[in-house]
Amino acid sequence: MRTVLINRAVLTVTLCYLAVGARAQDVLESYIRDGLTSNLVLQQRQISLQRADYALKSAKSMYLPSMALQVGYQTADGGRNIPLPIGDLLNPVYSTLNQLTQSGRFPQIENETINFLPRNYYDAHVxxxxPLINTAIAHNKRIHEQQVRLSELEVDIYKRELVKDIKVAYFNYLSTLQAVDVYRSALALAEEGRRTNQRLVDNGKGLPAYVLRANSEVAEARARLTDAELQVRNAQRYFNSLLNRExxxxxxxxxxxxxxxxxAAGTIRGAQPHxxxxxTSLATAIxxxxxxxxxxRQFAVPRLNAFLDLGSQSEGFHFNDQTRYYLIGLQLEMPLFSGGRNKYKIAQSRLDVQEARLQLQHAQQQLELASSAARHQLESAWQNYQSAxxxxxxASAYQRLITRGYQAGSNSYIETVDARNQYTAxxxxxxxxxxxxxxxxxxxEREQGSYPLIQ
Incomplete structure (x- = not known):
């Protein structure tokens, strides 16, 4: 029966809401837009997203060739020498040729000594x-794409949390302001009661005890007002901190x-979870x-790379057609034995996937529970509002009645204090x-993810 009455009341208010039109929240929406632009934590999340995007670009660039300049220089002296008796071998032949040709076209040459160590030797090449075959590059690119999506979702998650925090902080600030007005009104009533009792005492019709009680009421009202004003300042500072303002x-x-x-009343029945x-973030993590x-699992797939060297090498820093060269090659890498480490790594990865799936199931249950609890909390708050x-x-009618009765002499001052306290409360x-x-x-709204985020 209670649920039926609640539904009828909510339906009635919802129809009124539709007749009135959209909610007038321009001021609050403006603050939300400011917060989504200037909040410091959100800016940090945006930086993390940019970092993930650059990591993805780096992963994509692994498909492209890479070029590097490599220069080496060596010089040495001493060490082992190899005697090469080239003169002893060729000079007799050259002498015979000179005699046969009756010329000196074949000169005598000296024996040579060859040193193993290079002297003034350089090798400079680009x-x-x-990569020609490397499955890890494709998988790494896919992982970074998913990490970018994960960072985007983390930004949206914090945006929704920030929207809720801004709204709650704004409502808390308005609530503290209203509380200050209530306590100021209570203080004014207490001071009026003190003046009334003082006049009665001055005219010989009142009791001094009532004046003392009135002074106590005024002091208590001032203390509550001071505390309420402090809460206003605290609420103001917290709200401004969310917007990164002074x-x-x-x-x-x-x-x-x-x-x-x-x-809010329309939200009780009309809002649908999104x-x-x-x-989505947990699904992306899976x-x-x-x-x-x-x-x-593809650890056994070979990796094949190609390379090309264009450069020059020589002793004595020469650079000509004899020193320039090119070198083309292929590099093949295939794992043969690793002590079972790859098998263990695959088993660990399987467990990681299972754990992520369990986390998703647990999160679904928790979010459904949180959404249901938030809806019930709103229903309870609405009932409390109507009761209040x-x-x-x-309390207002009772306070007016007791005040008139006190002025007429039919009610005591204690009853007026009680009525005033009830009214203030x-x-x-x-x-x-x-x-x-x-x-x-x-x-x-936060638990259902229904606030429209502007990307």
Whole structure:
């Protein structure tokens, strides 16, 4: 029966909300836009996203050839020598040829000595390498693509959390402001009561004890007002910190509470859950681990690289047609034995995938539970709000009745104090319950992921 009454009340308010129009939240939406632009933590998340994007570009560049200049220089003296008796071998032949030709066309040559160590030797070349077969590059590229998506989702997750925090902080600030007004009104009533009792005492119709009690009431009201003003400053500073503004920056309070309450009432029945970024993020994490598992399973696929060297090498720093060269080659790498490490790594990757899937299932349960709890919290807050309205009406009527009775002499001063306290408590309860409804609606909006994020 209780649920039916709640549904009827909510349906009635929802129809009124549709008749009134969209919620007037221009001020709050403006603050949300500012927060999504200037929040420091969000800027850090954006940097992480940019870092992941550059890592992806780096992974894609692994397909391209790489070029590097390599220069080596060596010089030495001493060490082992090899005697080469080239003169002893060729000079007799040259002498015979000179006699036969009757000329000196074949000169005598000296024996040579060859040293093993180079002297003033350089080798300068440009090496170009390019992968031809390497499955790890493709898997690494896919992993980085998924990591970019993961970073994007983390940014969106924090954006939604920030939107909720900004709304709740704004409502808390408005609530503390309203509480200050309530305590100021209570202080004014207490001071009026003190003046009334003082006049009665001066006229010989009152009791001094009532004056003392009135002084106590005034002091208590001032203490509560001071505490409420401190809470306003704290709420103001926290709200401004979310927007990365000066701590004491002024906050616009031109917020249409009635339209917001109607919208919150419509949220109880009308809001539908959306796909949460947290679940998409966990699904992406599963994809990353599955890609890593595929890469581990292909450990036996050979890797083939090609290289080309264009350069020059010589002794004595010569550079000509005789020193220039090119060198083309292929490099093949194939694992043969690693002591079973690859098998163990594959087993670990399988466990990582299983763990990620369990995390996704657990997160689904937790998010469903959180969404249900947020909806129930909003329903409870709405009931408390309606109850607070009734209590305020009753407390206001009771306070007026007791005040008139005290002035007529039919009620005691203690009864007026009690009536005034009830009235103050009822006003404060209505303020608190009002913004509890709005905060609960913001929490439900967060749990359902229904706030429209602008990319």
């Amino acid at each position: 090496r170009t390498t390019m 701590a004491d920056a002024e906050i616009d309070t031109a917020f249409n509470r009635e339209h917001a309450l109607l919208g 796909q949460r970024e947290e679940l 994809g990353i681990r599955e890609t890593a598992l595929k890469m581990d 309205q009734s209590q305020l009406e009753a 009822a006003k404060l309860a209505l303020v608190i319950s009002t913004f509890q409804v709005l905060s609960a609606a913001a929490t439900l």
